[in-house]
Amino acid sequence: MDTDLLRIFAEVAHAGSFAAVARQRNVDPSSISRQLAELERAVGARLLQRTTRSLALTEAGDAYLRRIEPLLDELDHARDLALQGAAAPSGTLRLTASVAFGQLRIVPLLGEFRLSYPGVQLDCLFTDENVDLIAQRVDLAIRKAAAVEGDLVATKLVDTRYRIVASPDYLAAAAPIAQPDDLLAHRCLLFPYPGFRSQWRFRDAAGHEVTVPVTGDLMLSTGLALRDAALAGLGPALLPDWVVDEQIAAGRLLPLLGEYRVTGTEFDTAAWLVYPSRRYLPAKVRVMIDFLKAHLSGA
Template identity: 55%
Template sequence: MDTDALKTSVLVAQLGSFAAAARALNLDPSSVSRTVAAVEEKLGLRLFQRTTRRLTLTEEGEIYLRRIAPLLEELDSAHDLAGGARDAPSGTLKLTASVAFTQECIVPLLREFHALYPDLTLELLASDANIDLLAESVDLAVRLAPAPAGDLISTRLLQTRYRVCASPDYLETHGPIETPSDLERIPCLRPALPGFRSRWLFRQPGKAPFGVPISGRLLISSGLALRQAALDGHGPALLADWLIARDLAEGRLVDVFPAYDSTATEFDTGAWALYPSRTFLPRKVRVTIDFLRERLPRAAAVPGR
């Protein structure tokens, strides 16, 4: 059985349509449909139920494709290991991440990345919008969120935490903030994001989480600008640890509630690598994911990098 044809079938199952798989592979949908039909003919079973409106896996198709997907991934990994330095990754890799994460965590790693992979050109798309990977031919995205949902494959690169921080000048002028409930009476710097602007969550070990209503006249959509406003003494802000690690270490910001975990949505959040499919994962994407998974925890900690 042609492994590329099997990979195409798995990709169709992962993305949910011939059209989506065709976009990922830069092929015509009819070509993808014919490939899957040929696989079904050789297997002697129907993998998908087709109607004019939707494509669904058959019971047999779900069992078969679920079993072979990790085998195909192992074949690709074995090929990469066998190739080694002889097949050094090359070409252009398009990577998207938020503006703040690109600047704070990815750019500091570029010298080491290019030293390891001199034949690989990296195109960084720094954007706070969720770019459509398939439509824009993007190889890899780094997204900051709880576990992502949807058709894309995700791998956690970094565990993230949020801290409520303020500048020493602000705390000296306005007095100490002793408990999270004190924030109800203090104008806060609010992220202009759904779920972040009206309530923050707190918890301590062994205790139930609780929410605190937040208000304030300044809402900012940029993480970098929000950090700068906190540094300039405009009030307390909820900021990601990778964004403020150096500021905390050097005393420019103070963790207001070090005994508490803080968040706005969920406590278990992270930086995730998202990509269309494991079964057609180019080596340039594999090595980049491995590099980021290994180096990002050090870069996010910042002091000494």
């Protein structure tokens, strides 16, 4: 049996859509549908229940998927072992990260990575959406969270600390911000995630915590947009250290309430390297993990 049929079935099962897999493979959705029908004929059972609005695994399809995925992993492993024995890491590595992390922390490293591993082609997906690694065929993701849950393998890349910042011009004209409650008098720049959009949490050196409801008339969907709005003097913003440290060092942004730890969700957060749970790690993924840790973990 053609193993590509099995891979297409697994991709469709995870994506829940012929169209999504067709876009990933740059083919017509009807081609994916025909190949799935061919697989069902070969297996002798209906694997997918199709309606005009949804696509779901049948009981037989669920059992079949659980059987073939370990086999596909083993085939990939065997291929990678053969390649590792014959040559340097190679193939396409699909990497995803947030827009801000990708632009600020990943892009500046791409030239060095390419020189170090010329056989690896990079396909970088920078988005603030939480990408389904299996459905989108992602090899490695960088996720920002207190912890990573689910059936994924995760290793910490770098701790993240949040800062409240504003431009010197804004602070010269606005009411002073000397304690957390002073933010009530300001139109803050907001990020459309729970917590960040409505309340900021503070913890002092003694461990006492306070939550301040924040309001504002600008909701911006990326960290880079929030940073640029703060630079333009549009209000205080809550942003990760790696987004604003360069501007703070240059004096273009000023840190506020530095005696407090501050967050919109959890105080202890990090950027994590995340990849699908497998019994092996392809060489191209392993070298990228090692490369990012070497360049960013101590940053």
